[in-house]
Amino acid sequence: MIEVRNISKSFGDEQILKDISLIFEQGKTNLIIGQSGSGKTVLLKSVVGIHKIDKGEIILGNEVYSAMNHKEKQKIRKEIGMVFQGGALFDSYSVYENVIFPLRMFSTMTKKEMTERVDFCLDRVNLHHINNSYPSEISGGMQKRVAIARAIVLNPKYLFFDEPNSGLDPKTAIVIDNLIKELTIDFNTVTVINTHDMNSVVEIGDNIAFIYHGEKWWTGNNNEILTSDNKELNDFVFATKLMRSIKK
Amino acid sequence: MEFFYHIGKYLLFLKKVFKRPQKRKIFFQNVFFEIEKLGINSITIVFIVSVFMGAVITLQTAYNIEVSFVPLYLVGLGTRDSMFLEFSSTIVALILAGKVGANIASEIGTMKIREQIEALDMMGVNSESYLVLPKIIAAVFSYPLLTLFSMFVGIFGGYLAVYFTDAIPVDDFVYGLHYYFIPFYISYSLIKMVIFAFITATIPAYQAYFIKGGALEVGNASTKAVVYSSILILFFNVIITQILLS
Ligand SMILES: Nc1ncnc2c1ncn2[C@@H]1O[C@H](COP(=O)(O)OP(=O)(O)O)[C@@H](O)[C@H]1O
């Protein structure tokens, strides 16, 4: 479990996160939703420790992650897998080199064990025969899957995804959503996903937190979200004709 | 004020850069990779620039000696000392600041805006050290070799110039090359080049590491990187010269 307690974050004079408290459960897909610019990415990066928070606490398991020094945090980071919005694959490394990279840096495995682990992870995300391709040579959906393979290669306890569906067509997006859901159940991870994609909300929204202008505005699950009477939430959820027709 | 802020930030950045590499084997691989990229890939440009500059310095000196009591061998000496003292270190460093500096700034800047540096940090990698230290080691190691290479090629260029023209007799030129040779000039140039290598590797990295935004900022960082490293090279050239030759 991850517990976020009363965190706030400002850049200069602008307060981006306002006293947010949340709980992310293990084995569940925990969604953070909200409009572009509402603060989802800042929230995610604050939880994993890329941004230093101004106030509040972040508890991973039973440890107060936010109070740790750099060295202690680095240790925990090997238990965190993160998939950035653009994938953040290293351009000069092949697919294989990208996925094996965390193992080479941090594991004590033999070369053969590493290769097996990489093959397992690439297989797990349904990627085959592209080991020697470079990120620029494969499609956006494949890049996302390589990024997911790299994120799970060290067997993390915590998985974070920033807009995993951005830039993907709806069909590929569903494949990625289902993959994230399966991995969460198989590896029993605490999975946190930023999204503004209503398909994902309906498909995999075990726990949903709606962020509105940097505040936690509403929490619930994918059934409750369709029947809530929260105005700002409804404006967000039923912004499209498609969603309005579902409501009727 | 801004100036002191950047000096402080730069020094803090260097402190992170000089953290001990986390995986020795990967570190050495990266160093070799950077030697190839920064050093070996610069051989051609250093060759071209040095051979032409050696030739032109020789011809200019030769055609400027009009009075007959100035011995012709001074042309060879002049070419040699221009290359050894100034050209093969300072000018070559300025050229590398343009080529390598822009390359480092755009590589690191692109990694920054595409969240790849954050990805490294999230994995628990010390990104500053992982990305920048191999470049520093590679530059400090290979630039002085490029200086030696440039000295050799520059003199070769001068030789070609007198060989193919009738500016001065070849024998006079060769005699001048040997005349009153001060070996310390070579050490002086190599010492300068080590400092210049450090500047051309770290300033562009620093410029790129803290950018925010998009491709436009990467371009800006590259430009700034080249300008600032060039100014620092010229500045340290004066300082080191005062210390070593006075
Ligand atoms: N590093 C930063 N420095 C200053 N402002 C930032 C930074 N990162 C994000 N912001 C601002 O924070 C706000 C929320 O951004 P973000 O979390 O990226 O939104 P989103 O919900 O679309 O992911 C935006 O107004 C953005 O400009």
Ligand SMILES: [Mg+2]
């Ligand atoms: Mg975002």
